Structure formats: structure tokens, C-alpha cells
Amino acid sequence: NAGVTQTPKFQVLKTGQSMTLQCAQDMNHEYMSWYRQDPGMGLRLIHYSVGAGITDQGEVPNGYNVSRSTTEDFPLRLLSAAPSQTSVYFCASSARQGDYGYTFGSGTRLTVV
């Protein structure tokens, strides 16, 4: 049982480049979300999804897109990377919205130069 798998673990981008951070879970969880973590700050919600085909914005959605075509996958797209998006990104899932015992992935460390 792999839980929540994030790829890649590390990535360096140039300003203006685009990329997709992958997140997959094998627990048949309905709820999935993306957070970013910056030094000295709590986790901040970017986007979330309560099921396949349904997504919504979190606290800091600007510059990011998501889609949820399957229950298992919830990719996060950076449209045009900026240095302010340098951060560690975490994907989390739970059985359903309202279940807050999230399972987190191990994170993707992104640096935008």
C-alpha cells in the first residue's frame, strides 16, 4: 500500500517555465488537496478536490491549475513559474471531505530561478 505518491521529489525551473507536479493515491480517497509550505509558515491550501471531476480553490490558488479526471490522480500545474513559487509542495488525501486525518505525500521541493 503506497499511500500518497508525489513526483518528482526535487525540481528546478527557470522563471516562465511550466510544469506539472504529480500526485497519486491508492486508497480510493475521495478528497485530495495541494498545500505549499514555506519557511516559518504553516501549510497553505492551494486547491482541493472532493471527488473526480470536482475541484475548488484554496487560500493561495493564483498561478496554479488542477484537474481531477480520476479518483487516484490530482496533478498540480504551474502555468508560468515565478520565484515566489519556490516552496515545498505537499499533496494530501482523505477518505472524504470532512475527514481530516489527512495522509500526506513526502513532498516536492521546487526551486524557481
Add this chain to the structure above:
Amino acid sequence: GENVGLHLPTLSVQEGDNSIINCAYSNSASDYFIWYKQESGKGPQFIIDIRSNMDKRQGQRVTVLLNKTVKHLSLQIAATQPGDSAVYFCAENFGYSTLTFGKGTMLLVSP
């Protein structure tokens, strides 16, 4: 991540001591609280939760205390071990909204 601990309050204890990590939450209407542990280079891991109709809940070596009057949450770890060294976050929830995470406290346990 490795840089999470920068700028965080730090609690340093000796192995075997009891640790108390505090958290002030922001929303007086929050009705559910969680403590997460984050080890270096890993994602947060659920430790224990408590609902607002309780003021204390115990797990294995951990106890969470909730004081709604002053909007304060604490995590007590008994007989702290080096493996407990990590950043600890509290998180709060109101209704059916998403979780709001605190900034975290770094716990350093010396052998």
C-alpha cells in the same frame, strides 16, 4: 522539508523528559483540532485529534488538551524520545471547511 524549521519556535528537551508543545488557534468557532508531526524531509503525519466538546484526549504517550476559553491547544508527549524530534503543527477546522494549519514548533530531543 528541511527548511521548515527555520524561524520556528524551538523546544529543546532531554530524552525521558515530558514535552509540552503549545498552540494558539485563531477561530473561536473552530470545532475540531488536529496535531501533526513532520520529520525532516517528510510530509506531516497525523498524531491525535480532539473535538471541541472535549477538553482532553489521550493517545499512546501523547495527550492533547483544549482550552476553548483562551483558544489554546497543547500537545503533551510523555517520556520524550530522540525519534520524537520533529516539527509539530496544530490545525483547526470549522464546520465543513478545510483545515487551517499553525506555523509549527520544532522539538529537539537530546540523548
